[in-house]
Amino acid sequence: MHKLPGSAIVIGASIGGLSAARVLADHFERVTVIERDVLQEGPRQGAPQGHHIHVLLRKGVDLLEQYFPGLVEQMKADGIEPFDFTQDLRWLQFGDWMPRHRSGIVLYPQTRSSLERYLRGRLRAYPNVEFLESTAVRALLATPDGRRILGVQTHDRQEDGGGVTNRLANVVVDASGRGSQLGRWLSELGFSPPEESRLPINLCYVSRLFEQPATARDWRGLWITPLPPEAPRGGAMQGVEGNRWIVSLFGYEGHHPPRDEAGFVEFARGLREPDLYEAIKDAKPVSDVQVYRVPDVRWRHFERVRDFPAGLLVLGDAWCYFDPVFGQGMSVAMLEANLLNEALHQLDSLDAVTQAWTASYLRTGAQWLQGLWFFVTAEALRHTHVPGERTKLVKLAQWYVEELYALNHAHPEIYQEFLKLMHVQAGPEFLLRPDIALRLAQRAWRKKSVKGFGHEALRPAPANAEAPTSEPQVALWPASRVAFGARYVGRVLANLVAPGTVGPRDRLCHFDTEVLWKPDQALGWFVRDTLREQGLLGEAAEVRRFLEYWLPVQALSTAKRALIEFSFNADEPGLGFMLYSDNGTVTQAFREYTRQLGITNEGVERSVAICETFRPSDLGLVRAEFKPGGPTRYSIAASWHFDPLRGHSGFDDAMSRLPERFRAGPFAERVKTHAAALSAEFFPLFLGLSFLDDGTLESKMYLVRFDEKQPPFQPGSALWRFLQDMGVSAAELERVRQVNALLWERSADKMTQIAIEASENQSQPKRVNFIYSGTQTSAVLEAISRFGYPESSKQSVRTFERMMQTDHAKFVAIRVGPEGLSPRLKLYKHGLFDFADLSVVEDGGLKPRDSAPAAVSSVPDVCLY
Numbered sequence: 001m002h003k004l005p006g007s008a009i010v011i012g013a014s015i016g017g018l019s020a021a022r023v024l025a026d027h028f029e030r031v032t033v034i035e036r037d038v039l040q041e042g043p044r045q046g047a048p049q050g051h052h053i054h055v056l057l058r059k060g061v062d063l064l065e066q067y068f069p070g071l072v073e074q075m076k077a078d079g080i081e082p083f084d085f086t087q088d089l090r091w092l093q094f095g096d097w098m099p100r101h102r103s104g105i106v107l108y109p110q111t112r113s114s115l116e117r118y119l120r121g122r123l124r125a126y127p128n129v130e131f132l133e134s135t136a137v138r139a140l141l142a143t144p145d146g147r148r149i150l151g152v153q154t155h156d157r158q159e160d161g162g163g164v165t166n167r168l169a170n171v172v173v174d175a176s177g178r179g180s181q182l183g184r185w186l187s188e189l190g191f192s193p194p195e196e197s198r199l200p201i202n203l204c205y206v207s208r209l210f211e212q213p214a215t216a217r218d219w220r221g222l223w224i225t226p227l228p229p230e231a232p233r234g235g236a237m238q239g240v241e242g243n244r245w246i247v248s249l250f251g252y253e254g255h256h257p258p259r260d261e262a263g264f265v266e267f268a269r270g271l272r273e274p275d276l277y278e279a280i281k282d283a284k285p286v287s288d289v290q291v292y293r294v295p296d297v298r299w300r301h302f303e304r305v306r307d308f309p310a311g312l313l314v315l316g317d318a319w320c321y322f323d324p325v326f327g328q329g330m331s332v333a334m335l336e337a338n339l340l341n342e343a344l345h346q347l348d349s350l351d352a353v354t355q356a357w358t359a360s361y362l363r364t365g366a367q368w369l370q371g372l373w374f375f376v377t378a379e380a381l382r383h384t385h386v387p388g389e390r391t392k393l394v395k396l397a398q399w400y401v402e403e404l405y406a407l408n409h410a411h412p413e414i415y416q417e418f419l420k421l422m423h424v425q426a427g428p429e430f431l432l433r434p435d436i437a438l439r440l441a442q443r444a445w446r447k448k449s450v451k452g453f454g455h456e457a458l459r460p461a462p463a464n465a466e467a468p469t470s471e472p473q474v475a476l477w478p479a480s481r482v483a484f485g486a487r488y489v490g491r492v493l494a495n496l497v498a499p500g501t502v503g504p505r506d507r508l509c510h511f512d513t514e515v516l517w518k519p520d521q522a523l524g525w526f527v528r529d530t531l532r533e534q535g536l537l538g539e540a541a542e543v544r545r546f547l548e549y550w551l552p553v554q555a556l557s558t559a560k561r562a563l564i565e566f567s568f569n570a571d572e573p574g575l576g577f578m579l580y581s582d583n584g585t586v587t588q589a590f591r592e593y594t595r596q597l598g599i600t601n602e603g604v605e606r607s608v609a610i611c612e613t614f615r616p617s618d619l620g621l622v623r624a625e626f627k628p629g630g631p632t633r634y635s636i637a638a639s640w641h642f643d644p645l646r647g648h649s650g651f652d653d654a655m656s657r658l659p660e661r662f663r664a665g666p667f668a669e670r671v672k673t674h675a676a677a678l679s680a681e682f683f684p685l686f687l688g689l690s691f692l693d694d695g696t697l698e699s700k701m702y703l704v705r706f707d708e709k710q711p712p713f714q715p716g717s718a719l720w721r722f723l724q725d726m727g728v729s730a731a732e733l734e735r736v737r738q739v740n741a742l743l744w745e746r747s748a749d750k751m752t753q754i755a756i757e758a759s760e761n762q763s764q765p766k767r768v769n770f771i772y773s774g775t776q777t778s779a780v781l782e783a784i785s786r787f788g789y790p791e792s793s794k795q796s797v798r799t800f801e802r803m804m805q806t807d808h809a810k811f812v813a814i815r816v817g818p819e820g821l822s823p824r825l826k827l828y829k830h831g832l833f834d835f836a837d838l839s840v841v842e843d844g845g846l847k848p849r850d851s852a853p854a855a856v857s858s859v860p861d862v863c864l865y
Helices: 015-025 058-067 071-077 112-124 182-188 261-269 275-280 329-344 355-380 392-410 412-422 428-432 434-446 479-497 523-533 537-553 583-597 602-611 651-656 666-677 718-726 730-745 777-786 792-804 835-840
Strands: 004-011 028-034 089-093 129-132 135-142 149-156 164-168 171-174 195-211 221-224 233-240 244-252 290-301 312-314 560-568 574-582 619-626 633-639 683-691 697-706 751-759 767-776 808-817 820-833
Touching (some): 015 112, 015 171, 058 329, 071 112, 149 171, 195 261, 221 275, 233 275, 261 275, 312 355, 355 792, 392 412, 412 434, 428 434, 479 574, 479 583, 523 792, 523 820, 523 835, 560 619, 560 792, 583 602, 602 633, 602 683, 633 697, 666 718, 730 767, 730 777, 730 808, 730 820, 767 777, 777 808, 820 835
Parallel strands (some): 004 028, 004 171, 028 129
Antiparallel strands (some): 135 149, 149 164, 195 290, 560 820, 619 633, 633 683, 683 697, 697 751, 751 767
16 A cells, blocks of 8 residues: 555554554554553553453454455464354343343453554554654644644653653644543644533442353353343353453442452342342452543544634544443454555545645544444433433434344344444444334333333323323324324435435435434534525525424434525625424424515415425425515425335326426426426436515426436536527536536436526526535535636635535535526535524523634634624
8 A cells, every 4th residue: 555655643543543544554554552551461550440441343354354464374373262242151231131142243342451452562563653652642733824734742751751752743643532631732833622412420340350160151251231210230250361350240220330359249249130240259360440420421523623623633532521331442442443444545645635625524533423322322311310302303213222232132143133233233224113103112012002202102191181290292293294204204214225226316316325313513603604604694584484483394313404595706705504403393384484484476375385395204405595785585486206116107197297387388388398398318317496575487407317427417418408499508518517517527326407498578597507416515616616616615615625624515406597507606514503502693691602713713703692
């Protein structure tokens, strides 16, 4: 592999740090691992958790074999015996012991210090890897503006007042664990401290090593999990190197195990099953009792830090650490090192170590962490002492996990697949399997009541029933929303199970695959900055009113998701939002919203009439586009969508069912003619109308095409002829072909959407928009340089990258009219809003930030409170 002619520094010789060093060794000529402790045989002083039980999940073992080939064989040769996770483990989970059988999920149990010793030994054999022991990092070195990291400042801990050294590097990775000082170092460079998600769990571990007795047992590991809130204690033991057992006991809040010898054994006696106590009561201890306290679980959101400096990366517990009872820490760190490797493969030079590249790594890692964080914190919220809102989604997750474990007892084939998910060998699509959903539904039916979200039943209360005092009754969703959700799940499953039969409208693309779990607390500020930069401060109140009304309308979002549309050129800036739900809900809500705004015109009535020709459970969207000083453009649309096995049919039928007042007349005929001209190559996606508040109408017809072989816009194609008929010149057609080829090639899905816009006041189409999914912003910058877009557009793209912390756009749209390529560009990004953050859109509601974004604080007419 070609190595970049530079250096990298890893802070911390943890499992994550050693894994990161191994990855970096393939990409850089020099890698330095800086560790504040002496690297000795036993646990490091800075890693007190090293005295306690550790588990490397199967995915972690797979990564060991990938990055350290031959290491597993060396472990076996050294006497570390393979351990089958189900056959060799006796595991009490929830109310029963898990099934025992040979699973093929093989682990290699050992102490953490043993694994670290193996990894260090392998790394020392790399000539470009250097270890600095007893060396502490004091600060980060950066450019004067703080936008790029240049290295670290260290001091030698072996000497009194040890010498200070500046060490330069092109990339710095913080893997220094829970005690990471990265937040402080960033503050010293002028950055705001990272936001934190935190749950105080008040967990205490005590551990001890025992000599393994000669007594024969049919297991080699034992795991008794807590069952909160009734049984908040647990314990685990496993065989490790040296013919020893490592035994860890743990408890939450007021159930901490004691560290004295008698108390240790007595605590084991108090577990909800006696097996662990019986195993150790007569065993010979060979170490002291070690204590480790875990006051909280914490996620430091470095991915949200505005203008995070280029070349500074973080992984492992320095970024996010979980409840160690779940045994995920080492495997998560190695998975993040694997993500780092994927990111490094994008570098072809040291100049590519940019803020956008750094933000892309952080964003990708954060997206992966979101799902894991949600389920781990949902499990923590089973403990009554842990503060936090037990939302319906949390209760649903808790119910689902508990029922799934129960299902595993009756269905070994499901248990085997579940274990792959648990060991990160399979993705979360396992949770969407229809056979699992059916069996869970059967279990729920047999219980004679549906425990909605783990508590209240999902059915209306009797008319004479008193209102509950603890929490409100859960209302059933309307039938259209339930059907919409079922069709959405069916679409996902069809793409997973039978992708070859899925119709082209319903293929999964970049739009579908970004999982958003938590609101982005920077979005309010992004909207506020954009309102200022696009000259839209006068529309701030209307923007907030639109978002506050429409965000709760969505069907499938547990938080409030919108597709943000950032359009720009010198003459036509704008900010838009699109939100999705079932068509029945969108149509009903749109009537109410326009009524509240006092908009009553033909545009509203005809827009609603079109959407009402679609099924209520079809996909619907609402869109608002705000322009400086101009009337807001509203639109709603419905989609021939979520019928994944239907193929290409449905368009003509839907058009024939349009209401008479739209189906007749020259405007409607033009719309149908435009769509029919492209129907051989593109497939219908959305149909709707947009209108200004004076009633001026434009039709919106969206069509889509997936093509892995070449861009769909080629000479002689139907789309080429369509633009020729619009009056686009041959020279402009060639420009459009070239920019289409560039953006199509740099998109994630090789998908092209076409949006035909037609006005009732002109016979020819008004314009055609080309839309690409998951496109690199670097491609947009290249298009601006090559195809004559205004140079000011480059700054707009960089503003989008900086404020949204991304190097990709969810969608990129270019516009073509009769005159050819328009100077207007649009970038789109998905985001989850928090209502509290919308207060920044208008004056009022937020206290001043400790460090306001420069783009905001430099403008005197923007209120920061």
